[in-house]
Amino acid sequence: MPVAKKIQASIEKSSWIRKMFEEGMVRKAKYGAENVFDFSIGNPNLEPPAKFKEVLRDLAADTTAGIHGYMPNAGHLEARKAVAEYLSKHNRQAFGPDDIVMTVGAGGGLNVVLKTILNPGDEVIIPSPYFVEYNFYLDNHQGVPKLVSTRPDFSLDFDAIERAISEKTKAVLIDSPNNPTGKVYSKQDLDTLGNLLAAYSRKRGEPIYLVSDEPYRKIVYDGIAVPSVFDAYPETFVITSFSKDLSLPGERIGYAAVHPAISDKKSVMGGMILCNRVLGYVNAPSFMQRAVSKLLEESVDISLYQKKRDMLCNGLADCGYEFTKPGGAFYLFPKTPIPDDVAFVSALQEENILAVPGSGFYGPGHMRIAYCVDDRTIEKAMPGFERVIKKYKKG
Numbered sequence: 001m002p003v004a005k006k007i008q009a010s011i012e013k014s015s016w017i018r019k020m021f022e023e024g025m026v027r028k029a030k031y032g033a034e035n036v037f038d039f040s041i042g043n044p045n046l047e048p049p050a051k052f053k054e055v056l057r058d059l060a061a062d063t064t065a066g067i068h069g070y071m072p073n074a075g076h077l078e079a080r081k082a083v084a085e086y087l088s089k090h091n092r093q094a095f096g097p098d099d100i101v102m103t104v105g106a107g108g109g110l111n112v113v114l115k116t117i118l119n120p121g122d123e124v125i126i127p128s129p130y131f132v133e134y135n136f137y138l139d140n141h142q143g144v145p146k147l148v149s150t151r152p153d154f155s156l157d158f159d160a161i162e163r164a165i166s167e168k169t170k171a172v173l174i175d176s177p178n179n180p181t182g183k184v185y186s187k188q189d190l191d192t193l194g195n196l197l198a199a200y201s202r203k204r205g206e207p208i209y210l211v212s213d214e215p216y217r218k219i220v221y222d223g224i225a226v227p228s229v230f231d232a233y234p235e236t237f238v239i240t241s242f243s244k245d246l247s248l249p250g251e252r253i254g255y256a257a258v259h260p261a262i263s264d265k266k267s268v269m270g271g272m273i274l275c276n277r278v279l280g281y282v283n284a285p286s287f288m289q290r291a292v293s294k295l296l297e298e299s300v301d302i303s304l305y306q307k308k309r310d311m312l313c314n315g316l317a318d319c320g321y322e323f324t325k326p327g328g329a330f331y332l333f334p335k336t337p338i339p340d341d342v343a344f345v346s347a348l349q350e351e352n353i354l355a356v357p358g359s360g361f362y363g364p365g366h367m368r369i370a371y372c373v374d375d376r377t378i379e380k381a382m383p384g385f386e387r388v389i390k391k392y393k394k395g
């Protein structure tokens, strides 16, 4: 077999999101794209803000010699300075450019951080349901996922986290606003988590890290703000990107930041910079580093996502679906009216509605609906959602 056994097995397991995406292609060819309601994938449907194009035009006109050459592996100093200034403004700590590595999206940033901190067999605690690419990222660096349940409203379950801590625990990995649930963790919960990790780190004499994946931080509703994880705990990494809030997922640009007071900062940063290089990224895309450093306070119009959330939540609640209303991101994670979420999602498919079974996120009995779609898709899908739930509620 030409391909490594492990990779072959992973290809065959192919994620539910991919399966739904492929099913969508088949259905769109058969029934016409406008008749298929595709809620399977978290690809933002809004265009980047107009200012993005203006910034690109200005940057393209820059003819400074050497501008396209190699750079420090951490990224352009100017970009890191801009990010540090932005973080200093939005958190209580003072960040410097040496606390930042520009990365190839959040996915690249997570791999850099995990490669930096993990020894083979180290465990990473992840509240589920969760973004299952984490499994592959951990496996890349010989880490082991330790899944813990969340409460019924998807908030953190501290008893479960505490039970999962072992001497092999290296980090807790969280994602708020969450994919797939849309949950935003409260300040109180982050403080409790910070205190818990601080107590265990003290006992052990070395830190259990908090790794916070935050590509949806700016996508929040009803005037709430995502509390700072840096304020809750010093042994913290934040990884984010501009994929979702500026609608730039194809441009592969993000950053990883460490708490200015993280222990052994020199070796942690040295490790991250080396890992960015040797993972083959070398550095984050240069042109995009320069672009996003001028767009740090920008985002797409979040009120448009809020409108979609409200349309979807109101419509589904009227049909009888049960869910926790998401505070952020662009995903809804309703209960399926039958425990077999795969069967329910298949029934939705018969109405040309594509959702992803919750099992694909280790959240069985649910489904994920990605509502980063045009309003019409939500509107037109609603009768199908209603027909399917009625069928099951009657039966």
Ligand SMILES: Cc1ncc(COP(=O)(O)O)c(C=O)c1O
Pocket: 042, 104, 105, 106, 107, 108, 131, 175, 178, 179, 213, 215, 240, 241, 242, 243, 249, 253, 254
């Ligand atoms: C929770 C979460 N983390 C990370 C990523 C990866 O983001 P990026 O495209 O910036 O690598 C995604 C993408 O969907 C995500 O949902």
